[in-house]
Amino acid sequence: MSSSRKVVELFYDVVSPYSWLGFEVLCRYRNVWNIELRLRPSLLGGVMKESGNRPPAMVPNKAVYMQSDLNRLAKYFSVPVCFPENPFEVMFEKGSLNAMRFLTAVSEKETSGDVMLERVSREIWKRIWSNDQDITLPESLSEAGLKAGLSATEVEELLQLYKSQPVKDRLKHTTEEAVKHMAFGFPLTVCHVDGKAEAFFGSDRFELLAHCIGEKWLGPQPDKPTAKM
Amino acid sequence: MSSSRKVVELFYDVVSPYSWLGFEVLCRYRNVWNIELRLRPSLLGGVMKESGNRPPAMVPNKAVYMQSDLNRLAKYFSVPVCFPENPFEVMFEKGSLNAMRFLTAVSEKETSGDVMLERVSREIWKRIWSNDQDITLPESLSEAGLKAGLSATEVEELLQLYKSQPVKDRLKHTTEEAVKHMAFGFPLTVCHVDGKAEAFFGSDRFELLAHCIGEKWLGPQPDKPTAKM
Numbered sequence A, B: 001m002s003s004s005r006k007v008v009e010l011f012y013d014v015v016s017p018y019s020w021l022g023f024e025v026l027c028r029y030r031n032v033w034n035i036e037l038r039l040r041p042s043l044l045g046g047v048m049k050e051s052g053n054r055p056p057a058m059v060p061n062k063a064v065y066m067q068s069d070l071n072r073l074a075k076y077f078s079v080p081v082c083f084p085e086n087p088f089e090v091m092f093e094k095g096s097l098n099a100m101r102f103l104t105a106v107s108e109k110e111t112s113g114d115v116m117l118e119r120v121s122r123e124i125w126k127r128i129w130s131n132d133q134d135i136t137l138p139e140s141l142s143e144a145g146l147k148a149g150l151s152a153t154e155v156e157e158l159l160q161l162y163k164s165q166p167v168k169d170r171l172k173h174t175t176e177e178a179v180k181h182m183a184f185g186f187p188l189t190v191c192h193v194d195g196k197a198e199a200f201f202g203s204d205r206f207e208l209l210a211h212c213i214g215e216k217w218l219g220p221q222p223d224k225p226t227a228k229m
Helices: A017-029 A044-051 A060-077 A087-094 A097-109 A115-129 A138-148 A152-161 A165-180 A206-212 B017-029 B044-051 B060-077 B087-094 B097-109 B115-129 B138-148 B152-161 B165-180 B206-212
Strands: A006-012 A035-041 A188-193 A196-201 B006-012 B035-041 B188-193 B196-201
Touching: A006 A017, A006 A165, A017 A035, A017 A060, A017 A115, A035 A097, A035 A115, A035 A165, A044 A165, A044 B060, A060 B044, A060 B196, A060 B206, A097 A115, A097 A138, A097 A152, A097 A165, A115 A138, A138 A152, A188 A206, A196 A206, A196 B060, A206 B060, B006 B017, B006 B165, B017 B035, B017 B060, B017 B115, B035 B097, B035 B115, B035 B165, B044 B165, B097 B115, B097 B138, B097 B152, B097 B165, B115 B138, B138 B152, B188 B206, B196 B206
Parallel strands: A006 A035, B006 B035
Antiparallel strands: A006 A188, A188 A196, B006 B188, B188 B196
16 A cells, blocks of 8 residues: 555535535545645536536425535534525526636646635635625636735736636636546545546545545544544 | 434335435434434335436436445445346336335334334345346235245235225325425435424435434444444
């Protein structure tokens, strides 16, 4: 057995609240497990289209269940998910194309790991899934970037970059990679173990995921394991 | 806090392999947690129709994922799930109507708790989701009943009863109850806590479910907690 860190990729879109849960849990575990976490901003709309899937909220009972499920999970996971007033408008009409292009641009400019990508992703999630704020306009993305610690100059540069063809292509390419891993929704976590890619859909396979990579699941807050037991 | 046992209902259909996982885990925990487990055989087809949902396997990527997910979970949960040669034929063409009526009849004749219902359900699951055997013909149900420990006379009686109107009505009624709890698929576990019904879909919310009923999650095999940690 090699003792080198296992690569774990998280494919996500900020329009997906379950992705936020998965994102926070994996960010908490990146220093607990012997893993190299790679954040992969992708487009959920592209995955749904490519896979022929349809949004779970289109089934009325699923929509009702999702709200109760997310409220319970958010509390248990300590992630401040709060439903926007018009979730359908936010998810299906406004969408996340600009936000995911912006995050792809952040990733493009990243110099050390995914540090800034993690921060900006979180700030955008807070906007859409906590504070019911817009994430489609340049000023919204700018605000999130500044809150995450980017300078005004860096934000300005990203607002140019995120409209460029290479960034659009990169987002498309990452989304296609997720589809190759059989994505039909997000989050999709892909663990590379012994040369094999093991994909886990959703934010409810962490115990199994830990088992697959030879680690221990200590609950959604590994720094507070007693909260779980 | 009352120390009386919390009622936990499991709505399931033997056509659903995820239901089998949930069933085995809850049967293992019925003597570990302070719960009264009530097995509620229901019809998945009815729930899908009522809720307007469609089978997950209709999305090709989901179908591929489900197979890998179930193989991993089956191993981790120690439940011998094995895909039949023609899963589509088994799930969508042959279905489980007779089997669920038979289990409803078993439940009708049950004298002490769900003892026989648990055993016969397991034997039918073994047929469809482990041994690739038929579960639609009377002789198949008879075999499962005998293996579960029913006498030949009891099986004969059940094979009369399961075609009766009261049994058909009862299955329909149980399925409607599941839909009232917002079911859009199975398994659906409904926990009654402080006068409120908390519904959990799927076999991946046990840690959260335990938290909701004030119990501890010790992994899928509570008698072997070390296997998890």
